Structure formats: structure tokens, C-alpha cells
Amino acid sequence: MAIATLPTKACAVNPLKMSQPIGGAFAFMGLSGAMPLLHGSQGCTSFGLTLFVRHFKEAVPLQTTAMSEVATVLGGYENLEQAILNIYNRTKPKIIGICSTGVTETNGDDVDAYLKLIRDKHPQLAKLPLVYVSTPDFKGAFQDGWEKAVASVVELLVDGANINGLRDPLRVNVLPGCHLTPGDLDELRAILEDFGLRPSFLPDLAGSLDGHIPDDFTSTTIGGISVNEIASMGRAGWTIAIGGQMLRAAELMQSRTGVPFRLFERLCGLGPSDEFMTFLSEISGRPVPSKYRRQRGQLTDAMLDAHFHIGGRKLAIAAEPDLLFDLSGMLHEMGAQVSAAVTTTQSAVIERIKTEEVLIGDLEDLEELARTRHCDLLITHSHGRQAAARLKIPFYRAGFPMFDRLGAGHQLSVGYRGTRDLIFDIANLVIADREENHQPTPDRWRPSAAQPLMSGHRSAAERSTA
Numbered sequence: 001m002a003i004a005t006l007p008t009k010a011c012a013v014n015p016l017k018m019s020q021p022i023g024g025a026f027a028f029m030g031l032s033g034a035m036p037l038l039h040g041s042q043g044c045t046s047f048g049l050t051l052f053v054r055h056f057k058e059a060v061p062l063q064t065t066a067m068s069e070v071a072t073v074l075g076g077y078e079n080l081e082q083a084i085l086n087i088y089n090r091t092k093p094k095i096i097g098i099c100s101t102g103v104t105e106t107n108g109d110d111v112d113a114y115l116k117l118i119r120d121k122h123p124q125l126a127k128l129p130l131v132y133v134s135t136p137d138f139k140g141a142f143q144d145g146w147e148k149a150v151a152s153v154v155e156l157l158v159d160g161a162n163i164n165g166l167r168d169p170l171r172v173n174v175l176p177g178c179h180l181t182p183g184d185l186d187e188l189r190a191i192l193e194d195f196g197l198r199p200s201f202l203p204d205l206a207g208s209l210d211g212h213i214p215d216d217f218t219s220t221t222i223g224g225i226s227v228n229e230i231a232s233m234g235r236a237g238w239t240i241a242i243g244g245q246m247l248r249a250a251e252l253m254q255s256r257t258g259v260p261f262r263l264f265e266r267l268c269g270l271g272p273s274d275e276f277m278t279f280l281s282e283i284s285g286r287p288v289p290s291k292y293r294r295q296r297g298q299l300t301d302a303m304l305d306a307h308f309h310i311g312g313r314k315l316a317i318a319a320e321p322d323l324l325f326d327l328s329g330m331l332h333e334m335g336a337q338v339s340a341a342v343t344t345t346q347s348a349v350i351e352r353i354k355t356e357e358v359l360i361g362d363l364e365d366l367e368e369l370a371r372t373r374h375c376d377l378l379i380t381h382s383h384g385r386q387a388a389a390r391l392k393i394p395f396y397r398a399g400f401p402m403f404d405r406l407g408a409g410h411q412l413s414v415g416y417r418g419t420r421d422l423i424f425d426i427a428n429l430v431i432a433d434r435e436e437n438h439q440p441t442p443d444r445w446r447p448s449a450a451q452p453l454m455s456g457h458r459s460a461a462e463r464s465t466a
Helices: 020-028 042-056 069-074 077-091 102-107 111-121 142-157 182-194 227-235 244-257 270-284 290-310 321-333 363-368 370-374 382-391 415-437 460-465
Strands: 003-005 034-039 095-100 130-133 168-176 198-201 236-242 261-264 314-318 337-343 357-360 377-380 395-397
Touching: 020 034, 020 042, 020 095, 020 142, 034 042, 034 077, 069 102, 077 095, 077 111, 095 111, 095 142, 111 130, 130 142, 142 227, 142 244, 168 182, 168 227, 168 244, 168 270, 182 198, 182 270, 182 290, 182 415, 198 227, 227 236, 227 244, 236 244, 236 270, 244 261, 244 321, 261 270, 270 290, 270 321, 270 415, 290 415, 314 321, 314 363, 314 370, 321 337, 321 415, 337 363, 337 370, 363 370, 363 377, 363 382, 377 382, 377 415, 382 395, 395 415
Parallel strands: 003 357, 034 095, 095 130, 168 198, 168 236, 236 261, 314 337, 314 377, 337 357, 377 395
Antiparallel strands: none
């Protein structure tokens, strides 16, 4: 069982975690026609927007209440009111998701009361969903903001229990964690549909941030789950929650609607994928399609091929708790040893990570751990590239943000196919590093002074005297 260790220093030097408001805004980007709104200064929003644009290489909708020093002291009611009215009049959103920041949380703005006053004053906003999430960025992390936003959407927008108790057994709610990419969601959608199920993803980033070019420009999100579909999620037969962070939202869904749920803390690896397929077969009443039996065979063959290169390797991993648990679990099953692990926030899954200690800290902490210096691979987001260069070990990019490579939104790690591709990518990194830095080559081979030259070859001095 891993022990979670808290940091002792007062600041982050090389940041690992992204803030709660960014995580909350990210969740709202998976809703159709949405406009995420950060209640704070312009700088807070600009920083988050830069991260999203660099990661996805797409236009990302994100607005701000533009709190100044004076407005922060006097209260942010007027700024919030003006921001909501401007968004409503100019972009015609289907929903506005509001996330607080450290500035407004420190001042103690009562945003729930502000929203009630704004609705009373402006009747045209009566039917516009306004979802507020308290996400102070001086505590928690990206995963916490996502978790709170999804839970708030379920609590405010999902209709209560069906009076007639009628449900569609083939309809399935899916609550994905923030560690899943749009590519992962597309893979899950295909799997569920192959079992004859009709999934509703909340949030659905695959609809809004999968890199497609829309027919017409819109200043809100260009896809995702609609408000009406969210409201009807209580008619599903099951809810599937993916990642420990989604437990609260799944419990809220069950308490509001009576829809039972199943939590899958991992979907990367042979065992977790087997459990997922078995569950889908049970709830759909269908056997596992032959294509996935074949993919399972491909995964087992990939594990056999790659374990010669991954097995016994020492790894350093830094990521959000659910992503850390997912990746480290799969690599541990491949025979690798997680020697150093750093995460961003507390989580129930930390104690089950296959390592001795998990430090809640930053990338400087990871780099300074003595055991990291003996690792064979570093896994984290793009901010870890300098540490990997200094440590002179291969670097695999995972998580958010990933701004120095293309295709971050399509990276795949779930199911048989995603696990297979991930194993190949990591094994190939190890192979390339060994070939480049550890295998002898003619250019690097130099005989020592005491080593006799091979028979048939003479030194330059011998040749000259001859």
C-alpha cells in the first residue's frame, strides 16, 4: 500500500498540477453550446485559455468576469451580472458554467445569491441554465475542479426520478474522468455501440474538442452533450463512472434518479478491459463481439513482445491521481517498477498505487527524489521535458497539458486497442534509448591501452616501422 506524503515547501517550482478553475471549465467544454466563465481576473482566464489552446490546437471558448482590484474589494456582483448579460446577448449560449477563482473565493463572494438576484432582475435569463461551481485555485487541483463541475451539472440539470419508473435498459450514462482524452471517449462510444447500447457521455469532450472543423463558426462549444440529453439521463438503465473522481457524481445520479451505477477506476490494462467487456455483456445480454476477442489476443501478444523491454524497468511518474493509478497499474502488470511517483491532490486511489510512496508535490520534487536518478523512463505532461533531459532518460508525455507534440486529443489508452498501442509506444521509447545511448557502436568503441589489438591489425606506429 502506497503512503501519501505531503510537501513541506511553500511554493511550486516546476508545476505539475493545474488549478481547480481550469478543471471545472474543462468539464463545461464537454457540453453543447456552453460558455465556461471564470469569476476572477483577466489574467487567470488568459493563463487557462493559453493552456487549452496549446494542448488542443483549437479555438477554445472561455470568458471572464474581469475582476479588478477595486471590484474584488467591493464585491463581484456587477462584474458577474455584466459578464452573463454580455455572453447571453452576443453568443446565445445554451448553458453558462461559472467557476470561481482564488480572488473571488478569498473575498467571499456569495455567487449563488448573486445568480438569484441576476435572474430576478433579468427575466430573459429565466430559462438559461447557470451552473456555479466553487473552485478556489489555492487548494485542490485540476481533477477536483472537473469532479465538482460534473457533480454540479448532475445535481442541477438531471431530472428527478421517473414517476412511472420507466427506463430504457439499452441506454447507458457514462461519466468519464478528466484523465480520458476525446480519443478515449470515441473508443468507448464505439465499444458500447457494438454491444447495442446507446451511451450518453457527461461531459462529452469527443464532441467538442476532437479536432474536427465545424461547418459554421460558433463562439460557444461546437459539440458535446445537450442540456436536454442531460435532463433525461435518469431514464437510462445504468451509469458507468470511469475514474475514482467520478464516484460522487455517480452517487448523485443514483440518489436523484434511482439509476444504478458501476465504477471502473481503471480502463487501461488487460484485467480492467476484461472486467469492462464482461459488464457490458451482462447488461446488454449480448456476447462479446468477435472483434474485441481478436483485439484481446493482439493485446496479450503485445504484452508478450514488450515485456522483454518494459519488465524490470524503473519508472518515474507524475500525474493526476486517476491517471497515475491507471498508467502505473498497467505498467506494474507488465513487470515494471514504479520507483518514484508524484501526484497533485488527495484521492482514495493513491493508497492502491503499486509503489512505496506517493508524494503530493511538483516536478521539482520528482526530480530531486534520489530514486528518480536511477529510473529508466519518466512519464508526465509536457512540463517534465526539461527534467527528463537533465536526468538523461526517455520521456513519455501523458496528461494535461501536452503542448510540444501534436495529437494530444487523440492519444488512446483505454480498452484492448488503447492499451496495446500504449505498450508499443513505451516499449519503443525504451528500445530507442538503448540503441542510441547504451549499445556499443563503431564510433564509440575505443580499445583501452592495456587491451591487445586484434590479430591481423597493427597500430599506426607498427605500420610506420614496417
